[in-house]
Amino acid sequence: MEGAQDRIPRALERVGNSGNAVDSAMSAADKQALTLTQAKSDLVDTDIAKATMDMQLSSLSYQAALAAVSKSNLPSLADYLR
Missing domain, CATH: 1.20.5 (Single alpha-helices involved in coiled-coils or other helix-helix interfaces)
Known part of the structure; x- marks a missing residue:
């Protein structure tokens, strides 16, 4: 016990x-x-319309940045005159 x-x-x-x-x-x-x-x-x-607009805006900004970079790498008239 x-x-x-x-x-x-x-x-x-x-x-x-x-x-x-x-x-x-x-x-x-x-x-x-x-x-x-x-x-x-x-x-x-999630607001689908707002999310879609934000995505489109980001895509547009990205494309604009790519275009600016590609144009900055092109030879200029001054490059040809040298």
Whole structure:
């Protein structure tokens, strides 16, 4: 009987530790669920028209930069006169 009474506190400690681990896991799962919900909301709530316009503007700016660089590498009239 005394041996069983000595094991009770250790068993209760293990149960408490297991409960704490479950609580931590649940808290982490709740945080991850909130993060995923927010990410999904950001994706679903995206304004497609604005995103398309932004993409077109970026593409136009890129093309203009490429054109400017390509023209700056062309020989000028001064190069021919040398």
